[in-house]
Amino acid sequence: xxxxxLGHSAVLLTGTKRVMIDPFLTGNPVVKVEPEEREGLDYIAxxxxxxxxxxxxxxxAKANTCPVVAVDDLAVSLQKRGVEGIGMNIGGRVGLNxxxxxxxxxxxxxxxxxxxxxxxxxxxxRVYHAGDTAxxxxxxxxxxxxxxxxxxxxxxxRYNMDVIxxxxxxELIKPSLAIPFHYNTWPSVAADPWEFKRLAEGISPVTVLxxxxxxxx
Ligand code: NI
Ligand code: MN
Numbered sequence: 001x002x003x004x005x006l007g008h009s010a011v012l013l014t015g016t017k018r019v020m021i022d023p024f025l026t027g028n029p030v031v032k033v034e035p036e037e038r039e040g041l042d043y044i045a046x047x048x049x050x051x052x053x054x055x056x057x058x059x060x061a062k063a064n065t066c067p068v069v070a071v072d073d074l075a076v077s078l079q080k081r082g083v084e085g086i087g088m089n090i091g092g093r094v095g096l097n098x099x100x101x102x103x104x105x106x107x108x109x110x111x112x113x114x115x116x117x118x119x120x121x122x123x124x125x126r127v128y129h130a131g132d133t134a135x136x137x138x139x140x141x142x143x144x145x146x147x148x149x150x151x152x153x154x155x156x157x158r159y160n161m162d163v164i165x166x167x168x169x170x171e172l173i174k175p176s177l178a179i180p181f182h183y184n185t186w187p188s189v190a191a192d193p194w195e196f197k198r199l200a201e202g203i204s205p206v207t208v209l210x211x212x213x214x215x216x217x
């Protein structure tokens with residue numbers, strides 16, 4: 001599977017299927033996305049309805065005729081707008097043609113339903129996209145239960161955990177690889193990913209990506 005960070009919390013997973021998570025493209029000042037990456041999507045997953053996560057989900061879902069996986073309340077709202085919303089809730093799992101979406105807790109806010117993180121499993125790789133969240137102790141249970149291959153964590157320290165708390169999250173989850181995101185999109189979310197790498201690398205390997213950079217897992 002290939003994982004490409006498009007910037008902020010937008011991630012594109014390409015394997016058996018193409019999955020985009022938190023597709024905030026329009027209005028995203030750091031986004032790096034190719035025109036063809038807006039096409040051929042099989043699934044979109046949205047962690048919560050804040051604009052910097054829901055983003056272009058509706059437009060992309062309609063253009064690709066692809067479903068959006070989200071917390072039930074948000075999925076129902078998307079259905080009313082003509083999108084195939086696939087609803088679920090915290091602790092649940094949806095399996096779709098070789099891709100499974102497990103929804104896990106996030107400590108944050110939202111307008112519809114509750115905010116969430118996703119563990120997306122495809123081709124034997126488990127990607128834990130933490131969405132927007134504070135540090136919480138149950139992350140250890142999530143790590144133990146799902147053993148993520150990759151963990152994507154916000155580090156901005158204003159709307160989410162800061163670098164120090166993100167290092168604690170890595171300690172609790174113990175992923176095979178940690179990647180910071182949701183920083184330096186705007187001045188209000190300024191953070192130093194290299195500080196995170198320096199502090200977390202004794203626990204799990206850390207890769208700092210640039211928007212538009214892709215890794216093979
Ligand atoms: Ni948010
Ligand atoms: Mn956010």
